[in-house]
Amino acid sequence: NSSICKRAPLQPWRRRKLSSRNSFESLESLSLHSAEARVLVINTGGTIGMTIHDNVLAPKANAFVQSLRKLPILHDETYAQQSCLYDYYGSENTLVLPVSKDRKRIVYTILEYNPLLDSSNMTTDDWGRIGKDIEKNYENYDGFVILHGTDTMAYTASALSFMCEHLGKPVILTGAQVPIYEMRNDGRGNLLGALMIAGQYVIPEVCLYFYNKLYRGNRVTKVDAGSFNAFSSPNLAPLATAEVDIAINWDTVWRANTTAKFQVSTELNRNVGLLRLFPGITAATVRAFLQPPMEGVVLESYGSGNAPDNRPDLLEELRKATDSGVIIINCTQCLRGTVSTSYATGKVLMDAGLITGGDMTPEAALSKLSYVLAKKDLDLEVKKKMMSQNLRGEMSADLAGAKLCLSDSRFIQVIAKTLSISCKEELEAIRDALSPPLACAAAKIGDIEALEALKEMGTNLCLGDYDGRTPLHIAACEGHLKLVQYLLSHGATVHAKDRYGDTPLSNAVSFRHKDVVKLLRKTGAHFSREELEEAGTELCSLAASGDLEGLEIWTLAGANLNAPGYDGQTAIQVVRSEHSNEFPWALRHPVQSNAFKLFLS
Ligand SMILES: NC(=O)C[C@H](N)C(=O)O
Incomplete structure (x- = not known):
């Protein structure tokens, strides 16, 4: 209604917006400068939008937006009218939150799927549809909220985390245990929290928001069918907590360190499965499960990744499957903890050709298999390698590396802030004290990317730590040939001596890394007299x-x-x-x- 619009007290940017209302492109570009953030809400179904029919809960179509419109905490109709929201966005399904503490408006548009699904009915095709919709709308929104049933939300969150390659914006799944239409419900709080985070913070991850906590999507599992606190992220602390204030744990937030463009890989392989070990499982059961067309299996083993080592029949079936190219990932049945080979009963699975799943949830491992196996142009060995790598923060295996992948100097800035340092000299002193051990830690795990990042923030890769040990010493000890090559071509010196007088060459000799010894010698390294x-x-x-x-x-x-x-x-x-x-x-x-x-x- 343009007469109301003209009378409304408008900010200058909004007036400009309105005066160019007919040009869609200029409207889009102006909205980037506004105090409004835009979020796309994809409503796939779930309890959040269910009503009772014939004594059971089922999704109700075309009711959600109308209901939200009547809830002042989720929609400010006065502002919508004054700012010509519906005209401007051209959609009846666009709503706006009340103004936030820092004067921000989150405008959100709801895309409702038809049919709405109880998440028990979800398939990989539905994951693909969500992925495509995010991709299609990626540039028009600051963030995405996916309304989803809780039953399989952890699977969808995990799958989307892999499908979304080089993600740079937040994608947050949420839902409810009690429908939004009921007097006491968790849906309103969950939706509100998810919207506030998706609209205000650039967390480039697929996340899950539930009961005041934001989790990494591929780390969660549903643990309670009867509580508002339905999800747990047993092996990773929440990315954010929404208490009196919203506090983001930025150190945990995953950084892809990429300059590549966002894309969604919707190809998924459905020949995957979860097999849970139990005492007395027969070899025939295992054999039947591993039959073609099975291509990838998550074996849910006991404790720290154990299986009976007195069951050659069972191990034989696993061995036969891995020999024939089935990828089997070893994940633990325990809620918390990681797979290791500390027991003989764990080692037998490694020997049978299984790949360790570390501390991945079975949900993450399964969807990762589905994603990796669908990559037609990769051979089996590369796929296996991908399965054991940390692709999206789903496992802690090289968490140290992830933490070190500082693509900017934020780490140093945070420390400087904590220590109340403001002058340049002190900041540099901190950087110089911290960066050599960081570079050494990166060298230890062979993380060239982390070294690059450290170099970018002004670290001299020749410098030693408190013991005079340089990244080259460490790389030589570990036998990381490529890293030694990298360091040598970035100013590292083969003549560096630590406080014990050891050189990278003597370290490489002690740990018997022949290729590193050769390379160091070629570069001029030599023993002292x-x-x-x-x-x-x-x-x-x-x-x-x-x-x-x-x-x-x-x-x-x-x-x-x-x-x-x-x-x-x-x-x-x-x-x-x-x-x-x-x-x-x-x-x-x-x-x-x-x-x-x-x-x-
Ligand atoms: N709380 C829920 O959303 C459970 C429901 N059965 C679903 O997953 O769709």
């Missing part, structure tokens, strides 16, 4: 124990087999007196081959 002198004794002891691999590594690093040990004997003499076998490996090394030829002759 003292090291060369001490090498004689070391070589003799290696020779005495017939440790050819050790002798080879030391030789590659530049040690001389003719150098005398503490008692004047050389390694060659020790070999001659204690081992008369042949040493063909030595002939491959020109420097020593003459000595060995002499020795052998």
